[in-house]
Amino acid sequence: MVLLQLTEQEIKLFEEAFKTVVQRRTIQFPRIFFETTKDAFNIYKNFSEFQIVNFWKDIADLCTLDRQRAYKFFRFTYSRQFYTDLNQFKQQIEHSVFDILNDYPEKDSTTHLRIWKRIWQDYYSFGLHYDATDQYVRNCVNKYYKKKKTDEIQTVQQQQQEQSV
Structure with missing residues (x-):
């Protein structure tokens, strides 16, 4: 945004x-x-x-x-x-998003919405800006799956190296 x-x-x-x-x-x-x-x-x-x-x-x-x-x-x-400054809650929100995403092995078209609803329910009372928080949650979801994909690629590469030795 x-x-x-x-x-x-x-x-x-x-x-x-x-x-x-x-x-x-x-x-x-x-x-x-x-x-x-x-x-x-x-x-x-x-x-x-x-x-x-x-x-x-x-x-x-x-x-x-x-x-x-x-x-x-x-x-x-x-x-x-x-609104309350989102920066005060970014670490907490990211941890919450990552914890929730552990239950979602694959990202699909509804992942962000499901995560967003749970996060907003938990953080609504803090007076955060709706759109800024939504965008931050979206970024956290994308970061999670990008990191997960990178970790999986590294694991496969390590396994390949070990097999070739």
Whole structure:
């Protein structure tokens, strides 16, 4: 997952647009005016489906960005600051993934999803960023099977050497 970059000016416009649109869509009266984007984010994450309709279009219009670009910037890059730092849990998650994968001798099309569901169930309460954690688990799964394949090739080569002696 590539982090989407915006200029400093675009980020400032995005932040103001985000706070404005969240403020406009709050159902609380009198409406809240947010000092920080984090305050707005805390309200946004509890929005109903009705409050989300055209949300990113409204932000894009206010900050003159493409709707998809505004949404992806928020989802994959900007929103990470509001979650617990994944780096604090990377070693634990990798160990958990590797432990679970011991029960899966072969990787198939459902391996990542099955592992992801178990990891997310165990780590959800830590407040980690969903997409960043998903990508990290995917990387751990790939690392596990790559290491496993490398180890198997080395074992076969060692056996061949021993037989030739």
